[in-house]
Amino acid sequence: MSDLADLYRDVVLDHARTPHGFGLRDGAAAESHQLNPTCGDEVTVRLHLGPEGAIEGISWEGHGCAISQSSASILADLAPGDSPEQLRSRIAGFRAMMRSRGEVEGDEALLGDAVVFQSASRYVARVKCAMLAWVAVEDALLKLG
Amino acid sequence: MSSIAPTIAAATALEESEVYRLREDFPILREQMGGHPLVYLDSAATAQRPVQVLDAEREFLTHLNAAVHRGAHTLAAEATEVFEQARETVAGFIGARPDEVVWTSNATEALNLVAYALSNASAGRGGPEADRFRLGPGDEIVATEMEHHANLIPWQELAARTGATLRIIHLDDEGALRLGEAAEVIGERTRLVAFAHVSNVLGTVNPVEHLVSLAHAAGALVVLDACQSAPHRPLEVKALGVDFAAFSGHKMLGPNGIGVLYGRAELLNALPPFLTGGSMITTVTLERAEFLPAPQRFEAGTQKVSQAIALAEAVRYLQRVGLERIEARESQLAVRLHSGVASLPGIRVLGPGLGVERAGLVSVVVDGVHAHDVGQYLDDAGIAVRVGHHCAQPLHRRYGVTATTRASTYLYTTEAEVDAFLERLAGVRGFFGAAS
Structure with a gap:
């Protein structure tokens, strides 16, 4: 597979074209807005909690490249049902993979489809794209207290 | 002094064969990127440097x-002499x-x-002779919607510090400044008008003399951002009549870290x-300085000496080639770029239409594909372009991107x-599934 095809796998392009969780919903427990100043990409995420305090869902809006949009979409698929602690550990695992310059293979049990971004971690300029929504959710989790 | 003879630009464009000879002077252009020959189309961000410039800096330092x-030692005297010769060379280059x-670190510092x-x-600094520069409430500073942040934010901040008002000349749909609006905005309250000679995003070449005449009729000073003109076309500051002009070395074959x-x-x-x-005073006491x-x-403080000397070498390189010939050549390339992109479905060029003067650049919007993804797709073929807002967010906002x-x-x-570039760009929408 070429580098480019590896970076833009079908799962990435599919999520970018039809993002999951897109559109902000009311009734959020916490919200965060993050901006990538170098490219102007931005994302707003909202955390929605279920009755037990687990994550019921993530709603988000934003604009950006296929990497940042698909990464947000995949995260929105992963989060429901997680406790805040579980979601934090997913984010930690994702960050470790994204900072590894392609060295760390993501744990599929933890990261699901987000393991595809291992290829993006080789492109230093794209790491921030992939991280954008994850950083926003991390920030929103902090605001939950 | 400038060695450029006035010529008819269109008749004297650099020829393709000459360009190939010039490329021999630029070792980096022989680099391979991921198995592809480097296609460097990012000179508006930073230009590559010829060996003559690299050698000049090394020669000085050696x-x-x-x-x-x-x-007072001999070496210091000789260094000072070549440093000041570099200033003469650059002065001659712009008339x-x-x-x-004045040497600065970059154009941003100059502005x-x-x-x-x-x-x-x-x-209140500067004594009575600086009184005429005082700004305050009621005074107006004028900038434009097309400015690079470096020629916008300093004026926002100056207005905020002094109580003056910042006013803006807006863009039309064709990437030109609204000159009717300019004539209304620039008036008796205007104290300074700041604008780019050439837009770093649109490639628009602004009517400098016209804006200067509006500004000077109002008694205002003119600050010209010449970053995208000085490297590419003759820049005669006296003929243009501007009061200040700023440009950077690294966009005109010179080093980073020096601007003018x-x-x-x-x-x-x-x-x-x-x-x-240090170095800017006559007499210093514990209380004050002259x-x-x-x-x-x-x-x-310590100056950018080797950079100034290398910049002077870059200027001589440009003068040997001839700024009119470079301008004419790039004008042809601009048409090739623009008409090539215009033939691609779903891809739009910001700025002047075909047939209108344009610097050698195009900024494109690809329907359904984000600029970063376009850049990645091009990079995969060794083609280096700039993606993002190019330090001109208000301009991008104006065009809805x-x-x-x-x-x-x-x-x-x-x-x-x-x-x-055109061939690769033609495939980008298909790759990302954006072509209908």
Whole structure:
């Protein structure tokens, strides 16, 4: 597979074209807005909690490249049902993979489809794209207290 | 002095064969990127440097390096001499006097220098001769919607510090400044008008003389951002009539870390300094200091000596090739780029339409594909372009986009490179599934 095809796998392009969780919903427990100043990409995420305090869902809006949009979409698929602690550990695992310059293979049990971004971690300029929504959710989790 | 003879630009464009010979001087252009020959179309961000420029800096550091304008030993005297010769070379390049050329770290610092000198005058510094520069409530500073952030934010901040009002000349749909609006905005309250010679995103070439005449009729000073013109076309500051002009070395075959501020001598000598410290004073007591005339008054501290000398070599390189010939060549490449992109469905070029003067760059919007993804797709084929907002967020907002993909040319750009870009760009929507 070429580098480019590896970076833009079908799962990435599919999520970018039809993002999951897109559109902000009311009734959020916490919200965060993050901006990538170098490219102007931005994302707003909202955390929605279920009755037990687990994550019921993530709603988000934003604009950006296929990497940042698909990464947000995949995260929105992963989060429901997680406790805040579980979601934090997913984010930690994702960050470790994204900072590894392609060295760390993501744990599929933890990261699901987000393991595809291992290829993006080789492109230093794209790491921030992939991280954008994850950083926003991390920030929103902090605001939950 | 400038060695450029007036010629009819269109008749004397650099030819493709000459461009290939020039490329021999630029070792980096022989690099391979991931198995593809590098196609460098990002010169509007930073230009590549010929061996002559690299050698000039090394030669100085190998044989002549010493602190300039201080020290009495022979090496220091020789270093000072070549440093000042570099200033003469750059002054000649823009048709200015040597004492009207101030070295700065970059164009951003040059523009901030003007803003802070005016700010200091507004705070009462500079004595009676700086009184005329005082800004306050009721005064207006004019900038434009197309500016690079470096020629916008310093004026926002200057207005905020002094109580003056910042007013804006907006863009039309074709990437041109609204000149009717300019005539209304620039008036008796206007104290300064700041604008780019050439837009770094649109490629628009602004009518400098017209804007200068509006500004001067209102008694306002003119600050020209010449970053995208000085490297690519003749820049005659006296003929244009601007009061200040700023440009950077690294966009014109020179080093990073050096920029130039041109200012009319009479203005520079009346303005209070921006940065203060060593090498810019006559007498210092524990309470106060008196300052040297320009340009030294604006050159506090250790200077960028080897960079200035290398920049002078870059200027000589450009003069040997001829700025008119470069301008004419890039004008042809601009048409090739623009008409090539215009033939691609779903891809739009910001700025002037075909047939309108344009610098050697196009910023494109690809329907359904973000600029970063376009850039990645091009990069995969060894094609280096700029993606993002190019430090011009208000301009992008004006055209309803957050980011564009910009391809920009220089004297070493070949037609084959432009064609490689166009060919690759043609496939981008298909790859990302955006082609219907």
